[in-house]
Amino acid sequence: MTKGIIGKKIGMTQIFEADGTVVPVTVIQAGPCTVTQVKTEQVDGYQAVQLGFEEIAEYRVNQPKKGHFERAGVKPKRYLKEFRDLSSEVKEGDQVTVEQFNPGELVDVTGISKGKGFAGTIKRHNFKRGPMTHGSHFHRAPGSLGSTDPARVFKGKKLPGRMGHEQVTIQNLQVAKIDQEQHLILLKGSIPGPKRGIVTIKDAVKVNN
Numbered sequence: 001m002t003k004g005i006i007g008k009k010i011g012m013t014q015i016f017e018a019d020g021t022v023v024p025v026t027v028i029q030a031g032p033c034t035v036t037q038v039k040t041e042q043v044d045g046y047q048a049v050q051l052g053f054e055e056i057a058e059y060r061v062n063q064p065k066k067g068h069f070e071r072a073g074v075k076p077k078r079y080l081k082e083f084r085d086l087s088s089e090v091k092e093g094d095q096v097t098v099e100q101f102n103p104g105e106l107v108d109v110t111g112i113s114k115g116k117g118f119a120g121t122i123k124r125h126n127f128k129r130g131p132m133t134h135g136s137h138f139h140r141a142p143g144s145l146g147s148t149d150p151a152r153v154f155k156g157k158k159l160p161g162r163m164g165h166e167q168v169t170i171q172n173l174q175v176a177k178i179d180q181e182q183h184l185i186l187l188k189g190s191i192p193g194p195k196r197g198i199v200t201i202k203d204a205v206k207v208n209n
Contacts, residue, residue: 005033006033006200010196025188026189030098030201031053032095032097034074035049035074035094035095036074036092051080053080053198097180098183101178101185105175107201108170109200110199111167111192112166113165116162117162121160169192173204174187
């Protein structure tokens, strides 16, 4: 069974190893999360555990969600996420904390990347620009959109458009440190999203040998 938890990105800092090496880390407030629902093969068609993170005032929850939380016997939560193949031994109302993770192991982190707004092809797709001198009128334009035979632009063509604000998963990040008292987990390197962005942390699927 895999491990998983919901967290909020606090920011980046650095820590020092025993030999004095500086390691950049991202600090995440991971949990504590509450089990709000346990899905089974017999009832839901698949096995999953739904976790809730960050308490919210009851008046801010609509009636369907209010009933959902009351059935589980937990206080309303702001964020809900499902985790497949999480331990089936947990029950509704149980707490999930950072204690399940250990320094040195690898995890995958999923979050929503920073939104960049409307961007051109150079910024969005790393296109090369045209010559800036010698009378050239082609500088930052996208260039040819294809041959004239189809008389249309194929789907998937790299063009200007909205950049960022997409779900991104960074794999094989190493856990640098765990602070159980403050519910913090420090991961080596950077993770997607802005500060205070919500992320999910799971066991690494592809472990590099």
